[in-house]
Amino acid sequence: MKKKLIVAILIGSMVMSTLVGCGNKNDSKDGTKTDVGVTVKPDATNDDDKSEDTVTQGKVLNIYCWNEEFQSRYKDYYEKSGKLPEGITVNFIITPNDNNAYQNALDQALLNQESAATDEKVDIFLVEADYALKYVDTDYSLDVKAEVGLSDEDLSQQYQYTKDIVTDSKGIQKGTTWQAAPGLFVYRRSIAKAVLGTDDPDQVQAALSDWTKFDAVANQASDKGYKMLSGYDDAYRTFSNNVSAPWVDGKKIVIDANIMKWVEQTKTYTDNNYNNKTKLWAPEWAADQGPEGAVFGFFYSTWGINFTLLGNALDTAVADGGVAEVGNGIYGDYAVCQGPESYYWGGTWICAAAGTDNLPLVKDIMQTLTCDADTMKKITEDTQDYTNNTKAMEELANSDFKSDFLGGQNHIKLFAEAAPKIDMSNVSQYDQGLNESFQSAFKDYFDGNVDKDTALENFYKSAIEKYPDLTK
């Protein structure tokens, strides 16, 4: 009998040991905690005329995001100013973006939202423009006005395009952002001098103000031994942001004429050697922006200029002991102009999740970080991030703010001019997947491996694999 017992225990433990690894990690967390809720006085320090009533809200604020950018903005400009009510813990759930991992994690969390314990519920989640509508056009996100409680006045200083991207099919704004990312064309001063005889931003802009002129300059640059652009996808956003209709009509994929214009242009550029056949973010692409590069210019937005491009332009990287100053690589040899078309690139939106138990706090975070002109101006001054507040940005644009990296130019001024022109009313929830598939399918065409029809065919195949409900 004893032996049997021992055997039973041994077998039991064997089975258990093989199964135990597969359990749901959340099991241990769920259930044990009961939500008591805390009664807090929100934002006693806030000078707004908000009512000082006491509100009951959850003890844990869960924020879903993909990197630490928002965490640091939140800490520096919200938590440090003492606005977080006592007794509430803020919990950042960070899942890196790669390979849709963030979206998958967020999907899972939102689908479980109803059954999750109060402290486990998603309160805030961040989205990027390319897939914002996937979340915005559902009941998983809250109306920033009617439900979260921001007023029209709060939102009045935000750039229109940043609102369009998170406006659902019924015309309701479901998110808000603290940054705007208007794009410009960044060119090498020395190469502009060699090709156009001038490096003055106004005159260069005059030479590049539409695509016909742009193509002509590309030809001139090529004659002088320079490339106009680095990769196939460099100009993609300037075309895809200016389409006349969304990617998808009902369930049918529609390829806009403007996107096909990109195909034509890039094929011409490739065949005429106007570009360097690189790919965004590839090492060759980064090298083209450095001292050895011979590329006329790049399409870049706010963050790209001060962070990515600056880093690539240095001869000795800052990490290797280099200093970001004139003399190190081609620091100071870049300048910006508006380029042929307005576009944006990047940005992060804050959405309130349906079912949140921290609505007052969510509202206050949104209000402070995305509506308050003083906070936003400070963010720009501290971090060079271009913030989503027309008033604050106009102030900086008309000040003596200048960038040494851009040879003393006040690029904020150009950004402030470009941002209101961006029109993102044709955004769709399929943008990210379809843009990626399109670029990838047409790379074969530019490389000369397939003809245009095959490339289109490959695009449809890949698109329908990604979105089974779409049709050709």
Next chain:
Amino acid sequence: MAGWAAVPSCIYKGGNVMGKERNQVVKHKGVSYAKWGYIFLIPFFVIYFIFSFIPLVTTFYYSFFENYMSGLNHVGPNFVGLENYKAILNGDLLKYMGNTVIIWILGFIPQIIISLLLGIWFTDLRLRLKGTGFFKTVIYMPNLIMAAAFSMLFFTLFSDGGPVNDILVKLDFFKEPFRFMTSVWATRGLIAGMNFLMWFGNTTIILMAAIMGIDTALFEAAAIDGAGSWKIFKKITIPTIRPILIYVFITSMIGGIQMFDIPQILTNGQGTPNRSSMTLIMFLNNHLFSKNYGLAGALSVVLFFVSSVLSIVVFFSMTRETSKRKGEK
């Protein structure tokens, strides 16, 4: 199947033998140890049932449904009969199957040739190579690296501005960098090359073990009779190690059907250029990525049948070999 089936019968027989001995002492009761065999097998069957059998059956079941996620909306499951199979079979399935087979063969041929050659050299008594232990370790090493890391390494080495192109341009092989990833055969070749590099060491060691199992007297006798090394190889080595060769063939074939991580990383999941390096499992992964369980299920079932047919063919060709030999005896 044969492996674990043999275990209980062994124990059973053992139990009987011991039972007989005991019967002589204690006549009224026979002790059977057979049940312990079954008891010890329970964990396997439980786990197999939960983690392999149920998923297998449900895969078949779900392959008849339309079932996917569109954004945050769950579409289905709706019964659609054979629609998923129609979609799979009318699509590019044959193309991806062709890609997989081509890339596998490109890698397998050099793998088996080099492994045989090295296996014979390392075991050849007359050659008496020094430092075989060192080389055995070195050729096995690529297998220790994660396939994904290995693939990433090759991606960097063979990129447009990578070191390989730098060297080739400096040595005047090419005027300007050769863009490996945009050429169908260069990409397939790189994938096959990586598979070869990763697996030839493993195969060499298996084949060496097989060759060392041959009685050296056979080689000596053949040499005395005047057979050259080619003849010895053809008439003695190959026929004796045939079962191991078949084993290597089958395992490599299964590995080939499952080829995924190397091409996935090298081509960033796109199977570029023109989907010519898209393998079957990459295709399956594309459907799973969009959580399209119906189509992915149908594709899995098709793969299941393809693998079954291949296994049955190999199984029968093997048993026919042995029965023929038995007949000869």
